[in-house]
Amino acid sequence: MPRRVTLTDRQREALLHLPVDQGELLRHYTLSDEDLGHIRQRRRAHNRFGFALQLCVLRYPGRVLAPGELIPAQVSDFIAAQLGLTSDDLLLYAAREETRHEHLADLRRIYGYRSFSGRGARDLREWIAREAEAATSNEDLARRFVAECRRTRTILPGSSTIERLCADALVEAERRIEDLIAHRITPTLSENLAHLLEDTVDGRVTRFVWLRQFEVGANSAAANRLMDRLEYLQRFDLPADLLDGVPAHRVTRLRRQGERYYADGMRDLPEDRRLAILAVCTLEWRSSLADVIVETHDRIVGRLYRASERLCNTRIADEKAAVRDTLKSFAEIGGALLGAQDDGTALDGIIATGPGWERFRTLVGVTSRFVRQTTISRT
Incomplete structure (x- = not known):
């Protein structure tokens, strides 16, 4: 039987080596x-x-x-x-x-040590078949198998046997996961998913490839392209229990496989495997697109805010001279009023006929406009 899993020399050494560290010697060889x-x-x-x-x-x-x-x-x-x-x-x-x-x-x-044969071997094969679904990698499953053999005092078989057992278990676990997902897909949904590999966008790429081509944008055109994809994916009536009981790393693995295949490669896959990948990709891309759209919106709003802030700062700089003139006029009018009061002159006459009065009213109007514009800009 061909070996589907091959541990590297480093991984094999880590599993089967004799300990040389003082702490490990004290723990295992005392x-x-x-x-x-x-x-x-x-x-x-x-x-x-x-x-x-x-x-x-x-x-x-x-x-x-x-x-x-x-x-x-x-x-x-x-x-x-x-x-x-x-x-x-x-x-x-x-x-x-x-x-x-x-x-x-x-x-x-x-x-009480026993060799890897007979009932003990059958029990361990059943155990590794169940454990394979939760294992995240070939090395992880081999490490779990070795630990279980130590716990049950079963003498480890050769490394090639361990690799073959892990390979078979991983393949079977993958098939069970794919069958579980595929059997939750209705005939109508199955037909709709098949269209992803047949329909094209602009006569160039299939819907399947088009849907996975998305990234965070920075303008309204990019946001519209993302919304088109999300709206298309929302048409699929995916069952709520589609991924119940499926480990998260298995979902990630199926999505990555879908993102590596083109439409022709997907069509050549067994039906259950193809349906499982299409369904997982549809669900995962829908979630990812929602996140990407939110981030795109944040970028657009942030860019508009920065532009408004620059405009506000420019207007403030342009009005600084007017503000200085206004404050100077306030000082002149205040001095004139105080001088008139000291001389006993009527204030009404000073305000109505004073040479600085027209200029004062003009500058007050400029200041009022500046305050309103500044308030609106900051808002």
């Missing part, structure tokens, strides 16, 4: 009194060392040692220190292949 009791039943030093090493590797990462596998110095030193041995005592371990198998059988009997 031996209890019960462990030490079972280990001391082995007579020779190298067998005690090998038995302890196999026990630690079964616990974490949860696999068996490969023949001839190179053991990191940090691991051998840490285990040797607990056993009162040296790293060199490991060199003679498993000179007989039978010894390694006997120790592995004893560990399975004492600690």
Whole structure:
């Protein structure tokens, strides 16, 4: 069976490596009194060392040692220190292949470890099939599978088996999600969605491609183009429960697939998959378009506000000279009134016949207009 999922070397190493960090060694490879009791039943030093090493590797990462596998110095030193041995005592371990198998059988009997076969394998296959829908990536599902094997004390299979299991589970989960969405689509809606791949805009591009070509604009023409798309999408009577029970990352994945395909590629897909992608894209684009239209409106309003603010500031600068003249005239009239009062002259005569009176009235009118214009501009 071809492998649909391939972990990178880094990902595979992260799942199956022996720990070398001091914190991880303390957490996973610290031996209890019960462990030490079972280990001391082995007579020779190298067998005690090998038995302890196999026990630690079964616990974490949860696999068996490969023949001839190179053991990191940090691991051998840490285990040797607990056993009162040296790293060199490991060199003679498993000179007989039978010894390694006997120790592995004893560990399975004492600690309850089981191989990935029979009922245990069937249970884990059912578990990974359910878990695949919630997994966000190939690596995520493989990590969950490894953690479940450790929890159930199931010895990990080879990395190729893990990848194949994850690949099959992910493909099946994807098909179940697509079938779930497709079965919620009515025949009428299915027919309307099919038109997205057939109808064209201006005889150039299909509706499907046209609908996904949108971005935030900065003027009324862009806003109108966005509104045209939103109004078209609002014609589709999508069921309210279309995405019930569908994980958000699965919705995002279907949308991204739809945004990569052109109409010809979509037509070649299986029917349920094509309907699921079209329905998800229609729903997601409708929501995204509403957000883009709001942002476009904000940009247009912001631009108008900035333009009005610049106009207001310009008018204020132009009227500064008139304001200064008005204030100067106020000062002159005030001085004349105070002088007349000191001389005992009637104020009515000064106001009616004074040479600055006409100028004063003119400047007061200018000031009034300036105040009104400034108020209107700021409003």
